[in-house]
């Protein structure tokens with residue numbers, strides 16, 4: 019009995035007396051309990067943890083219907099009317115119920131449909147104001163607003179609207195009447211099966227789009243809907259087509275950058291694409307012997323094939339100074355006197371700053387693609403090793419894990435650049451850029467080791483993986499705000 | 501469907517003819533063909549507006565899906581108004597787009613257009629140049645709209661100043677309407693209009 023009572027108060031639904039301190043004690047008690055059985059909450063250990071489900075159409079239908087049923091039972095209205103309400107109120111049942119109780123008549127006018135013929139007592143002839151034909155009153159129907167029209171006109175109205183892609187937004191035909199036609203009313207008047215199907219397809223899409231916890235998977239030709247209770251800028255993942263995206267804004271996942279910032283950045287990049295085009299070159303000259311070098315891997319630690327000079331592809335600096343405390347490649351040095359310069363000089367400085375960040379953003383995006391090719395080459399190489407008796411596929415599996423981790427780290431690194439670009443100068447930006455530089459250095463080390471896997475031993479590579487991932491999570495823990 | 505459209509137009513035609521607005525010479529419709537797909541509409545410029553005294557001709561095209569879709573309406577008479585294109589006569593009015601309802605009629609449309617002439621909605625413009633003038637230099641807008649009403653819609657108010665400036669541009673070889681558009685767009689400043697015309 020005691021234990022049950024405690025659970026009740028924890029759930030927050032019990033009215034029983036419970037002082038603050040008592041509840042706190044309870045909380046502590048349960049917490050300790052958790053620690054004893056070593057249940058690790060993934061939300062605490064993994065800052066990027068996001069729980070979402072991939073649902074097929076049937077499962078979504080079921081989920082929506084449960085809510086519809088809940089509301090229609092609660093308010094004693096038809097499921098179709100409940101759907102109209104839910105669709106226009108973001109599926110927020112408590113809010114609708116509250117609203118309804120405050121203003122019963124209002125809501126009823128907006129949703130309930132009277133599908134009964136207007137005159138039930140005696141038949142009479144009336145003229146439909148849409149088609150101007152006179153017909154028996156039993157051919158007339160109206161929504162809850164009582165504006166009645168003949169059944170042929172309703173049918174044509176629905177056909178025309180559906181052919182224009184409108185479904186949940188179909189309203190009454192009367193002037194200035196915004197009463198929406200519920201599903202059952204529309205379906206009752208639609209004769210053609212293909213239109214009924216089209217209508218149901220459109221309403222389904224509208225329902226999903228109006229539901230805050232549902233997102234259509236953006237993967238090509240994928241019909242999966244992703245469900246999450248938490249509406250956050252986290253990485254949603256379709257378990258069917260493996261596409262991932264930001265659950266909040268729907269575009270490519272972009273931690274640590276925020277949704278509005280990444281949108282701003284992408285728009286800027288699209289607008290300035292011509293200015294930035296010149297840097298897309300695949301070749302540069304070795305800073306020591308000036309021989310032309312083509313970049314064909316993802317790693318930015320370059321070694322001149324001729325003079326063996328090690329340098330950084332991004333800043334063309336000596337690689338020896340990279341990875342040390344003095345790693346400055348990712349940081350942009352603002353001109354402190356820019357405020358006193360001419361407008362022209364300021365514009366040039368602004369462009370220089372943008373290009374610095376854009377170059378690095380673009381370069382890591384390219385590196386990601388090149389590293390994908392490296393992975394294919396890796397497979398061939400491992401295959402040869404296995405064929406010649408050097409271990410089994412399983413022995414080499416760690417290389418793939420390393421390549422996967424490399425991609426994950428570089429992806430985050432790519433998205434640190436828009437973040438830094440929009441940051442105000444100050445100690446926080448300095449800390450960010452310090453961590454960014456650390457991450458960048460470890461990623462290039464990892465990339466270097468993955469590309470030359472045959473000369474490194476497994477322990478060294480695994481150690482490098484560990485360091486890179488630690489740098490990545492440290493940066494996210496300090497700067498990811500979701 | 502086409503059958504309903506014709507039936508409706510036939511009926512509506514009578515409705516407008518019988519209406520009291522016709523008696524007051526405020527609105528008119530005329531059939532242009534016997535398939536009821538093309539009509540000519542006319543509205544009188546409402547009193548106490550720069551359009552007062554003018555008669556505005558409208559082109560009305562009835563789609564096959566009428567009245568489930570709105571008629572396509574455009575001003576034939578050139579008009580200076582924020583919600584009507586001074587170039588094409590295209591109209592920005594909600595009931596001609598998504599706020600159309602099948603129970604509305606041509607009479608509703610014509611009366612709504614007349615109401616639009618009385619109360620422009622510059623925040624939902626069709627003609628950005630006119631809307632800007634309406635908001636930033638309303639006095640100049642009134643002068644321009646009245647002048648256009650006089651020239652194109654038979655309005656009674658002659659503006660000598662406007663006519664003079666147009667004549668001066670015409671003397672330089674500029675076509676009259678082109679000159680009027682340039683002057684109207686630059687608040688009747690001769691230099692700026694000339695500059696734009698010759699640049």
Ligand SMILES: [Zn+2]
Nearest residue numbers: 163165190195
């Ligand atoms: Zn109605």
Ligand SMILES: [Zn+2]
Nearest residue numbers: 146149168171
């Ligand atoms: Zn009818």
Ligand SMILES: [Zn+2]
Nearest residue numbers: 235240256259
């Ligand atoms: Zn998918």
Ligand SMILES: [Zn+2]
Nearest residue numbers: 251264267277
């Ligand atoms: Zn986002």
